[in-house]
Amino acid sequence: MTTPADEPKAAVEAGQRRVIVCYAWCEPCQWGQCYDKPTPHGWAGSEDIEHARAMGQPEPTGNCACPCATTGDA
Ligand SMILES: [Zn+2]
Numbered sequence: 461m462t463t464p465a466d467e468p469k470a471a472v473e474a475g476q477r478r479v480i481v482c483y484a485w486c487e488p489c490q491w492g493q494c495y496d497k498p499t500p501h502g503w504a505g506s507e508d509i510e511h512a513r514a515m516g517q518p519e520p521t522g523n524c525a526c527p528c529a530t531t532g533d534a
């Protein structure tokens with residue numbers, strides 16, 4: 461079970477953030493192009509960041525929710 465650092469665990473357990481957790485995978489991971497070695501990385505691609513900028517929102521900085529984005533037992 462992996463929880464992005466910026467998602468409150470209680471909210472995830474309440475099932476209210478499930479869509480957002482799903483969404484918070486970077487594009488390569490969504491397409492199955494995972495890192496061979498677990499490598500912490502954000503989910504936001506350059507398009508996401510530019511979209512947020514265009515909408516006047518803060519740049520997305522959350523970590524990718526994919527298992528390959530965690531260092532496991534680190
Ligand atoms: Zn990823």
Ligand SMILES: [Zn+2]
Binds near residue numbers: 488493
């Ligand atoms: Zn991945």
